[in-house]
Amino acid sequence: MEGRPEEKTGIHGWGVYVPRYRLPMSEIARVWGWAPEQASGLGMKEKAVAGPDEDSVTMGYEAARNALRRASIEASRVGAVFFGTESKPYAVKPSATIIAEALGITPATMASDLEFACRAASEGLRALIGMVASGLIEYGLVVGSDTAQANPGDVLEFTASSGAVAYIIGPREGAVAHFEGSYTYVTDTPDFWRRAHQPYPLHGEGFTGEPAYFHHIENAVKGLLAELGLKPSDFDYAVFHQPNGKFPLRIARRLGIPKEKVLPGLVTPVIGNTYNASALLGLARVLDIAKPGDRILVAPFGSGAGSDAYSIVVTDAIEERRGLAPLFDDYLERRKEIDYATYAKFRGILNVIK
Amino acid sequence: MEVYITGVGLTKVGRHFDLSLRELAARAAFEALDSARIDKVDAVVVASTLSYREAGQFDLAGHLAGALGLKGAQTLAMEAGDASGLAAVEAACSLIRAGSAERVLVVGVDKLTDYVSSRVYRDLQRLYEAEVQALYDIGHAGVAGLLARLYMERYGVGRDTLSYWPAMDHSHAKHNPYAMLPFAIDPAAVPRALKVAEPLTLLDSFPLGDGAAALVLESEPHGDARAKVVLATSAAGYPSFTMNEDPLAPESVGEVAARLREVTGIAPANVDVIELGDTFTSIGVILAESLGLSKPGRAAVDAMEGRFTLGGDGPVVNPSGGLKARGHPVGATGVYMVGELALQLSGEYPGLRVDGARRGLAVMASGDGSSAHLVLVEGVA
Amino acid sequence: MSMDLSVPETWRVKGPLYRLEAARCKTCGRIHYPPMPACPYCGSRDLERVTLPSEGVLESYSVVYAVPEGSRHKAPVLLGLVRLGRVRVVAEITDADPSELRTGMEVEAVLRRIRSDREAGIIRYGVMFRPKLKGGSRGG
Secondary structure (H helix, E strand, O other): OOOOHHHHEEEEEEEEEOOOEEEEHHHHHHHHOOOOOHHHHOOOOEEEEOOOOOOHHHHHHHHHHHHHHHHOOOHHHEEEEEEEOOOOOOOOOOOHHHHHHHHOOOOOOEEEEEOEOEOHHHHHHHHHHHHHHHOOOOEEEEEEEEEOOOOOOOHHHHOEOEEEEEEEEEEOOOOOEEEEEEEEEEEEEOOEEOOOOOOOOEEOHHHHHHHHHHHHHHHHHHHHHHHHOOOHHHOOEEEEOOOOOOHHHHHHHHHOOOHHHOHHHOOHHHHOEOOOOHHHHHHHHHHHHOOOOOEEEEEOEEOEEEEEEEEEEEOOOHHHHHOOOOOHHHHHHOOEEOOHHHHHHHOOOOOOOO | OOEEEEEEEEOOOEOOOOOOHHHHHHHHHHHHHHHHOOOOOOEEEEEOOOHHHHHOOOOHHHHHHHHOOOOOOEEEEEOEOEOHHHHHHHHHHHHHHOOOOOEEEEEEEEOOOOOOHHHHHHHHHHHOOOOOHHHOOOOOOHHHHHHHHHHHHHHOOOHHHHOHHHHHHHHHHOOOOOOOOOOOOOHHHOOOOOEEEEOEEHHHEOOOOEEEEEEEEEOOOOOOOOEEEEEEEEEOOOOOOOOOOOOOOOHHHHHHHHHHHHHHOOOHHHOOEEEEOOOEHHHHHHHHHHOOOOOOOOHHHHHHOOOOOOOOOOOEEOOOOHHHHOOOOHHHHHHHHHHHHHHHHOOOOOOOOOOOOOEEEEEEEOOOOOOEEEEEEEEOO | OOOOOOHHHHHHOHHHHHHOEEEEEOOOOOEEOOOOOOOOOOOOOOEEEEEOOOEEEEEEEEEEOOOOOOOHHHOOEEEEEEEEOOEEEEEEEOOOOHHHOOOOOEEEEEEEEEEEOOOOOOEEEEEEEEEOOOOHHHOO
């Protein structure tokens, strides 16, 4: 089959993980003296919080295990593991190898951790498409996982949350969804960063919006549509990076995509911004409910800044794979509300002697 | 060949903040040597479980021999988890029976109060398989806690019934001048006490205390002989409590009880006095039942009905107060048990006296139940 | 600079801790965990590595309040006796409140941080068990 490399590839398995603990927005507002309306202005209800024995590796492992179960392939056939995160348990020492080893993917595999703020996993996804299409590897695993940090008391704390998502990418044949095309748009735009050795990121507040999020996603999506000769109305679902509950709806409106196509994949209001998982977790939520033939637009974004846009078409194989692992909603229903003090303890915000 | 216990030295178990490990050991050792009226031994066998972690001393037996003024003695260090003390007695008997020594000083010593309790719990976890199981934060009491729940659910034994076991220990300990906790407790207080590893509470658990005990063992009896060791044996290498087919019936304990019957023709239930290594209430009832002192599921009920106390129809169990109330300075405990039994049989025991007692039995399992140790002593009167 | 956890040991125990690798005795057929050089039931050295099932039943548990140093942040520690097929495993239970635990409940293995060596040392990951996720029957 001649054509775009993306068309030779597809998603064989998807898997998510959302931790059990939820922090209501009212708790953050109570402790830090925010106006009660602050969280609703961000379209937020509550956020997921990783437990005391969890980190981006353990969450990523579970999402990857779910993806591998859905793909129903031998772990050893995975030829590359990319782990996108900005909350690595080790600053130096790959997390990807831990996940690969625990899943039985090692040793004949590539494995590395990628960093591009919230977009690293998406870059890993696009790299895997190329690697599979070229025949370099048969299958690849990409994991996006974060225990997102925010300076306590910063507005970012309302949204920064914990969660993970994973995909097994392989040949188009046998895929639950295949790719039609992909497009990446990056510039040097300093909207959000975390300096080396610093525990929390800083951001340019309003500067994260127009010049960063909106500019990059809009151009990535327009680039994709131009390359594929598609228009927004050709898509049944649209999923965008979701740093809060409002931005994805605004970018959709700007692109002429109705809200109804965005809401099924908009998970941030109920779990928070899971950074590297964010848009890809939204895509997983859509795959949980999509029908064969549905076309999905996905556009992750990462600060610094860049966006990728993908066009994905669901195949008949999705129905038989869906039930092989828990759905996003299964994790969503597993919910234990905590207060700010417990959150602070779980996330290591308290200063204790170890 | 019999081995005679000619000297006994016991220190009160407690928080000996003012005594170092060797000073505490010396108190017990000097008392044992003095009561045997000797000042030289051929060998020193030292039982200590936590001393490397808590006192940081390698070659503890060698260093102690010097500190005790026992120049020229052979030394042997024994570490067998909770049962180090009984293992040391067994080793000392072997030295004498093999003709390697005629007079042996056995010293058991451990200090559990030199560091904070959470560190001691971490160290005591090492009684369990260390590479995988003890990597988890199981604490010193976690496994005993889940065994307690298993026991209660299988036999339909209520929490209130189980409480009679530690209450029995305490009712005995109130007479024992060496006990760390020499007072009686109301069984109703046990479930209400601070939870340690649910369903077990602080009143089901041995206290963290320091202690040293010492014995002089000799091949030839003389006027100071208190008792003789008839059998000192151990059986290791069995599945742990949790790996065993039946977690409530450790094979290791069954094996040493069978050996007792084979070698002496005596069943544990026919002994007059028994000191049991009841680190926790659940371990106490499991040991009692594995030795055949009670039917499965009945040990706490038997304790409640007074079967194991003076005037009961079973052997008197833990006249010292057991690990719960006398205390459990880990490596020293087995030496305490044998010393207390020897004094009991010679009529010198200052605690709860079992008149006319002829035979005393000490039994302990290692922390995880994979091995068991047993010592049978008889009076020489 | 000091380290409490052994780095080589962390590396050696990956099989049992990451993937529940156990040993099956070819003589008596029994399985034990973690794998030993000889069968703890019959003493045979004729063993093969097997992987335990990741789902099982909680046979007993304890809520540990007397926690060892370094674990206060997750106190009380939930300790489980978990039956995986024919094998019993002692491990921590996670993602549960003490009041949720019942003997006989279904649990499943998850990978968690078991220990971490203070601020800068090695992190040891390994299996813990949690109440089986609703919808988890979809898992294999």
